[in-house]
Amino acid sequence: MTSATATLPAPLAPAARRPWRKPSVLPGFGLALGFALLYLSLIVLIPLSATFLKSATLGWEVFWATVSAPRVLAALRLSFGASLLAGVLNAVFGLLVAWVLIRYRFPGRRVADAMVDLPFALPTAVAGIALTAVYAGNGWIGQYLEPLGIQVAFAPLGVVVALTFIGLPFVVRTVQPVLEDLEPELEEAAATLGANRLQTFRRVILPAVTPALLTGFTLAFARAVGEYGSVIFIAGNMPMVSEIAPLLIIIELEQYDYAGATSVAVMMLLISFALLLLINLLQWWSARRTGRL
Amino acid sequence: MSIEVNRIAKRFGSFTALDDVSLSFPSGQLVALLGPSGCGKTTLLRIIAGLETPDAGSVLFHGEDASDQDVRERQVGFVFQHYALFRHMSVFENVAFGLRVKPRAERPSNARIREKVMDLLKLVQLDWLAERYPHQLSGGQRQRIALARALAVEPKVLLLDEPFGALDAKVRKELRRWLRRLHDELHITSIFVTHDQEEALEVADQVVLMNKGRVEQVGSPNEVYERPASPFVYSFLGTVNVFHGRAAGGRVHLGPVSLGASRHADVEDAPAVAYARPHEIEIERFSPGAEGIPAQLSRLLVVGPTARLELERDDTGGIVEAEIPAARAASLSLKLGESLVVRPRRMQVFVERADAPPAQALTLES
Numbered sequence: 001m002t003s004a005t006a007t008l009p010a011p012l013a014p015a016a017r018r019p020w021r022k023p024s025v026l027p028g029f030g031l032a033l034g035f036a037l038l039y040l041s042l043i044v045l046i047p048l049s050a051t052f053l054k055s056a057t058l059g060w061e062v063f064w065a066t067v068s069a070p071r072v073l074a075a076l077r078l079s080f081g082a083s084l085l086a087g088v089l090n091a092v093f094g095l096l097v098a099w100v101l102i103r104y105r106f107p108g109r110r111v112a113d114a115m116v117d118l119p120f121a122l123p124t125a126v127a128g129i130a131l132t133a134v135y136a137g138n139g140w141i142g143q144y145l146e147p148l149g150i151q152v153a154f155a156p157l158g159v160v161v162a163l164t165f166i167g168l169p170f171v172v173r174t175v176q177p178v179l180e181d182l183e184p185e186l187e188e189a190a191a192t193l194g195a196n197r198l199q200t201f202r203r204v205i206l207p208a209v210t211p212a213l214l215t216g217f218t219l220a221f222a223r224a225v226g227e228y229g230s231v232i233f234i235a236g237n238m239p240m241v242s243e244i245a246p247l248l249i250i251i252e253l254e255q256y257d258y259a260g261a262t263s264v265a266v267m268m269l270l271i272s273f274a275l276l277l278l279i280n281l282l283q284w285w286s287a288r289r290t291g292r293l
Numbered sequence: 294m295s296i297e298v299n300r301i302a303k304r305f306g307s308f309t310a311l312d313d314v315s316l317s318f319p320s321g322q323l324v325a326l327l328g329p330s331g332c333g334k335t336t337l338l339r340i341i342a343g344l345e346t347p348d349a350g351s352v353l354f355h356g357e358d359a360s361d362q363d364v365r366e367r368q369v370g371f372v373f374q375h376y377a378l379f380r381h382m383s384v385f386e387n388v389a390f391g392l393r394v395k396p397r398a399e400r401p402s403n404a405r406i407r408e409k410v411m412d413l414l415k416l417v418q419l420d421w422l423a424e425r426y427p428h429q430l431s432g433g434q435r436q437r438i439a440l441a442r443a444l445a446v447e448p449k450v451l452l453l454d455e456p457f458g459a460l461d462a463k464v465r466k467e468l469r470r471w472l473r474r475l476h477d478e479l480h481i482t483s484i485f486v487t488h489d490q491e492e493a494l495e496v497a498d499q500v501v502l503m504n505k506g507r508v509e510q511v512g513s514p515n516e517v518y519e520r521p522a523s524p525f526v527y528s529f530l531g532t533v534n535v536f537h538g539r540a541a542g543g544r545v546h547l548g549p550v551s552l553g554a555s556r557h558a559d560v561e562d563a564p565a566v567a568y569a570r571p572h573e574i575e576i577e578r579f580s581p582g583a584e585g586i587p588a589q590l591s592r593l594l595v596v597g598p599t600a601r602l603e604l605e606r607d608d609t610g611g612i613v614e615a616e617i618p619a620a621r622a623a624s625l626s627l628k629l630g631e632s633l634v635v636r637p638r639r640m641q642v643f644v645e646r647a648d649a650p651p652a653q654a655l656t657l658e659s
Contacts, residue, residue, distance in 0.1 A: 185377035188344050189439075191364045192371040193391035193446055203394070207381040 048269065055262040066263040071239050072248060075264075078156060079225060079245040080271060086163035087221035091213055094171025094220075101172070102179045116172045119165055124229030131162055132234045154236030159244060162230040167220030174216035178209050210286055218279045225272055294355045294449040294482050295320040296341060301350035303336055310336040311347070312506040318499075321480045323473070325487055325497035329529065333506040334486045335454055341484065342452050343367045354449070367450075370443030370481075374455040376435040378427040384438050385423040388413055391446035413441040416475070433464040437471075444479075453485035457492065465489075469496045490530050494518060502526050524643050527568040534574065534613050536586075536637070540565040540644050548586055548608050550636070560644055569640035574615035576602065577634045578625065585634030588613060593627055595619050602627070604635055 055063060066072065101113050119127065135142045135152035145152060152158050182205065190200040228246040235242040245268055252261040296318040303311040310333045318324050326334040339345040341352055343364040351360045359367055378387050386393075388410045392401055401409065414420035417437040427435055436456055443451065456472070457465040473496050476483055487493050493500050494514040502509040502517060502525075510522040521527040528535065538547035541562040545552050577583055591612075592603035600622035602615040613635050627633075 183375065183377060185373045185375065186379065188364075189371065189373060189377040189379075189442075190390070190394075192342060192344070192369060193394065193442065194365050195390070195394040196365065199394045203390070204379055207379075 051262050051265050051269065055259060055266045058259045058263060062259075063263050063266075066260050067267045071243070072245075072264055072267075074240045075243050075245040075248045076267060076271070078159060078243065079268070080275075082156065082159040082163055082244075083221050083224035083227075085160050086167050086224045087217045089160070089164050090167045090171045090220045091217045094168055094216060095175055095209065095213060097168070098172045098175040098179055102176060116169050118169075119167075120169050124166065124227065125233065127165060128162060128230035128233030131158070131165060131230065135161065135234065153234050154238075154242065156235075156242050158234035158236070159231055159242060162234050163224035163227055166227055166230055167224050170219035170223060171213070171216035174212045174219065175209055178212040182208055211283060214279060214283050214286070218276060221279075222272065222276065225268065296450060296482060296484070297353040297356070298337070298341065299351045299353065301337065301340060301347045301352070303333070303340065303345065303347050309506045311340070314350070314503075314506070314508055316501060316508060316511065318482060318484060320482050322498040323476045323483045323485070323496065324499045324501060325485055325493035326501050326503060327487055327490060327493040327529075328503035328509075330488055331505075332503045334488075334503050337503070338452050338454055338484060338486050341450075342369045342371050344371070368446070368448050370440075370446065370448030370451045372436070372439050372443050372451070372453040372456050374458045376427070376432075376439045376459075378435055378439055378442070380427055382426075383423065384414070384419070384425050384427070384430070385410055387427065387438060388442045388445050390442060409445065413445055414438075416444070417441045431464075432460045433468055436460065436468065440472075440475075449482070451481050451483040453483065455486055455488070457489075458487070465492070472496060494530075502529065504529070521568075521641065524566055524568065527641060532571055532614055534569050534571065534615075534637075536567040536569070536640070538565050538567065539563065540642065545642050548606075550584065550586055552640075564645045565642050566645065567637070567640045567642045569637040571601070571614045571616040573637055573639045574613065574617075575636045575638050576604075576615055576617055576621075576625070576627075577636065579632035579634050583634045585636035586613070588633055588635050590627055590629055590631045590633055593622070593629060595622060600627075604633060606635075607632075 058066065067076075097116065101109065101116075132139075132153050134140050135145070135158060137143065137146045137151075137153070139153070142153060150157070152161055186204055186208070187200050190204045195203065226246065228244075228250075231244050232247055235244060235247075237243050237247060245264055249261045249264050252258075252264065298314060298316050301311050301314045303309075312333075314333070314337060326337060328334045336345060340347050343352075343359075343362060347360075351358050353359065354367070379390065382390065389406050392406045392409065395401075411420055411423070414423055417440060419434055419437055419441070422430060422434065422438075427438070430438065440453075440456075453472075457468050460468065469492055472485075485497075494517075497514060499511065500514055500517050501511050504525045510517050510526050512520075512522075517526060518530055521530060527533050536547045538545055539562060540546075540560045543553065543560075545565050545567065547567055575585075577585060579587055587607040588604035589607065590602060591605045592601075594601040598619050599616050600619045602617065602622075604613045604615065605611075606613060615635065
């Protein structure tokens with residue numbers, strides 16, 4: 001007994017120094033954390049800081065002049081505007097697709113389920129060419145839209161279509177498991193309590209899938225911001241109209257304007273980071289409000 | 294409000310869940326639907342609630358046909374086995390849900406909702422948990438909240454689907470007593486589904502025994518336990534020993550034992566099954582000529598005032614369970630492996646005949 005009391009204070013001491021570290025049966029906290037940080041640095045942090053360093057060679061004045069040029073602003077506006085719109089579209093229709101795949105049994109369900117992943121697997125250039133062929137003025141769908149005055153290919157709308165295409169799997173795949181776990185009893189309980197279908201959806205189902213939906217939206221949005229391959233084929237790439245920011249970076253690189261290219265890249269990084277942070281805060285807030293934290 | 298179900302049938306593919314079931318549930322009673330899993334009891338409950346549509350038959354509430362009514366219009370409170378609480382809502386909001394989704398014209402004011410929810414939470418003795426979330430509660434607490442939520446809309450009927458099935462034994466026992474007290478306070482017509490015979494017998498006013506989509510027996514707990522109407526009910530309620538034999542000319546022959554069955558005189562020769570509960574079995578040390586079925590003592594367990602014996606029959610190798618007073622066991626000074634004779638003091642005989650009604654109960658006095 002006496003020997004036990006003598007050794008007790010020793011393991012307590014580090015815990016007191018680091019109150020955020022919970023005791024765990026799995027060893028290797030230091031090693032795991034160290035490796036994770038090193039890995040993140042090599043893969044994410046160092047390349048990104050190189051971007052910042054390169055653009056810093058310009059000096060503040062030139063940097064500001066570069067990123068506030070009308071053409072750059074238009075490109076940034078299009079990139080983030082179309083990405084947000086595509087994210088919202090995917091959130092709405094991705095939820096619908098996930099719902100149908102989970103809730104209904106129909107012939108070809110597995111095929112439809114597999115089809116959702118295609119935008120992941122397809123080279124983006126192929127997607128861009130395919131979408132252009134379909135939505136161009138003489139394409140399958142484009143030929144009916146054109147007379148109605150709706151131009152998809154070679155217009156900002158085309159950008160939204162391409163970004164929606166590549167972002168769809170993110171929403172479906174994040175929402176699907178959550179919907180699968182959602183017991184039908186919840187809906188039955190709501191019905192026995194007198195709730196109609198709309199109330200059941202709005203008050204019971206939607207709040208349950210909201211965190212997953214937000215995650216899916218974030219992923220789809222982030223993917224859309226960085227998308228390049230599929231967009232350049234369908235967008236038409238007219239400066240000030242349908243030119244996206246990643247393309248602008250390529251154009252400046254081709255003109256050996258490295259500092260200019262990294263300036264635009266830094267702007268994109270900052271805006272992306274701010275928006276992702278905002279969405280994360282939103283998620284935290286919604287988790288907090290519903291007692292999951 | 295009374296409930297009646299008329300000739301309900303329901304199939305799932307090739308599986309018959311309910312086969313021509315007719316029952317009536319008198320107003321204000323607590324009725325248990327009891328049976329093994331897959332017997333159709335939950336399906337029947339869900340049909341009464343309107344969560345499932347029968348293939349045939351009708352459901353009557355207070356004498357009125359409710360078959361075409363939607364779940365929302367039936368005014369039933371339903372409690373699920375796994376609680377089905379809304380995870381993203383606090384306990385308070387869960388209970389308030391039914392009031393908040395009412396059409397604007399009928400919806401009570403916020404103050405009124407608050408008052409009513411707190412009253413209900415007090416009724417289930419959990420008002421101190423109003424601001425918690427379901428995942429912060431224990432299973433027993435969750436089920437009480439689910440019950441409060443169901444009661445909030447003032448249902449005319451309360452339906453509970455294995456309400457204590459997911460809880461551990463001690464909490465189960467507490468909760469079923471509590472449910473009984475609650476029912477005595479509210480007097481709302483209630484039906485609960487269970488596969489636990491002890492639960493059904495302890496809590497319910499009436500027990501409906503179901504098997505393979507049919508009703509086997511309806512009666513008070515005492516009736517169904519003491520006078521089972523079919524071999525199924527006998528073997529389902531409590532431990533029972535089964536003896537196979539033949540009935541012929543007013544006697545039932547069970548191996549070496551032959552018992553007179555005067556009410557059975559018309560049976561010429563038919564297979565018969567006899568049931569005896571462990572406490573109805575007598576034990577005697579084996580001696581040549583002793584009346585009874587010879588058996589060997591394979592297990593002896595003395596707990597408190599009773600001794601539980603497991604005996605292996607010499608003729609068939611089947612196991613017979615017996616319960617005798619511990620004092621009697623001591624005076625016999627039983628040893629494992631010893632040869633004994635087993636004699637049923639009282640048993641119920643069912644004769645299997647093609648033309649007979651499904652179950653014919655006879656009590657024999659030896």
